[in-house]
Amino acid sequence: MRAKKLHWTTLAIFILLLGGSRVSQAFDFGGLLEDLAKPKAEPEKQEAPASAPPAEPAKKEQDGGLIGLGESLGLIDKKSGDLLKSGVSTVKAFQPIGYEEEKAIGGSLAVQVFNRFGGPYKNEALTRYVNLVGQAVADVSDRPDIEYHFAILNTEHPNAFATPGGYVFVSVGLLKLLRNEAELAGVLGHEIAHITHKHALKTIQRGQALKGLTSLTLTAMNKDMGLFDKVIDEVSEILFTRGLDKDLEYEADKFGTEYAFRMGYNADGLKNFIKVLGQSHKGESSIFSSTHPSPGDRLGHLAGESGRYKGHVLYPVLTKRYKSETQGRL
Amino acid sequence: MAMKRLLVIVTLMLSILALPAAALAETLYVKKSGTKLQSEASASSKVVETLASGTAVEVVKKSGRFYQVTAAGGKKGWIFKFKLTAKAPSGGGGGGSLLDALGGQQMAAKESASGSSIRGLSPISEQHAKSKGISKESINAVKAMEEFKVSAQEVDAFLKAGKLGEYAQ
Incomplete structure (x- = not known):
């Protein structure tokens, strides 16, 4: 009897052990998930209800459940119940903005970037270099399957921007502050992360311009240019004046660092550039100072991040190549 | 037993x-x-x-x-x-x-x-820019930015030269 009991106990322990090990093995993708899960910032989770399709059971319970219960108990009249139900479905059913719409929004904002921030810096060799670094980093991002375009802005202010749909900008002033290719990869990685994580789109979806709508389609915007105008006005105010939520900037810093590391650069590139920006008087004239958290706060959030990247200090920063690619072109 | x-x-x-x-x-x-x-x-x-x-x-x-x-x-x-x-x-x-x-x-x-x-600047983006009085130069700058390409082979050679990506040691 005792031996039998012992067998069952051993079997139970085994099942627990097996279960645990299988779960951990099943989710171990050689660091792929581990690498990604760690930098994930909270906002992504908070925004899930707005961008992700609602889970059916939850919808059913909310639509029919509590409101229906309120109606049947006489706490809510039928009309209010219907209004509440439609409100719930409007909030929950907002369709994520599609790529075509994203590109239209991003293209309009890209035109504004050139219009507001010095226009294009015309140097083909330098543009090619920035495109090569940017494309390499985008290729190992979480969204490598869209086209990315990189341009240099003709302004001495150290600025960088990303607009939805794959448009990335760095200013000539910023390139002058950088000391090596790893720093450039980190800066471009930060901008690419805004696109891969659809930060601007998520901000638009939460904004006033789309209030009460369930989707944003190109057909609807073509029919109503006023709607498109409202969306662009709202998002340009955020990107160029007020700035995105701080948490989204911290998230872009983390993923920018991650992408540069994946490409094989020393993972401290972005961190080191933020330090330089913080120390430079030029930093004050940068769009970063008005639209981003302070360099101190950004460094605080990044502190410890590079510790996650084993052996990254041995990875190249490519100072020599950066100097030779930019010499006489800035 | x-x-x-x-x-x-x-x-x-x-x-x-x-x-x-x-x-x-x-x-x-x-x-x-x-x-x-x-x-x-x-x-x-x-x-x-x-x-x-x-x-x-x-x-x-x-x-x-x-x-x-x-x-x-x-x-x-x-x-x-x-x-x-x-x-x-x-x-x-x-x-x-x-x-x-x-x-x-x-x-x-x-x-x-x-x-x-989906390639090129969307017509609605161009229309929006014109309605806002944004210069043709800025519109053309986006078009030029989109036309500027680096091929997969160029990126590969670039990575190889810098010992990056799959060439990292």
């Missing part, structure tokens, strides 16, 4: 636990079309095949920054691990939602198909 049986059970348990991870058929997906499947865990090795975005591969072995995989059709080779994602393509099924919840990579093959067909 009881002890002997217990010993057999424990041995059986330990041998199951010691099974290699590869035996558990881990499926990953190619992130971007043109991803190289190579004969060795080296970027300089022979290209066995180029894979399309969303292609499922079974991981056989892991070695540094490369994974040995078996692709659909049975071809075996090595892929630079950051060209793979745990997230299944849209509509492809296979545990995507659970991995999403765990913070898996966010990309879908569906987007790739639409992404490649």
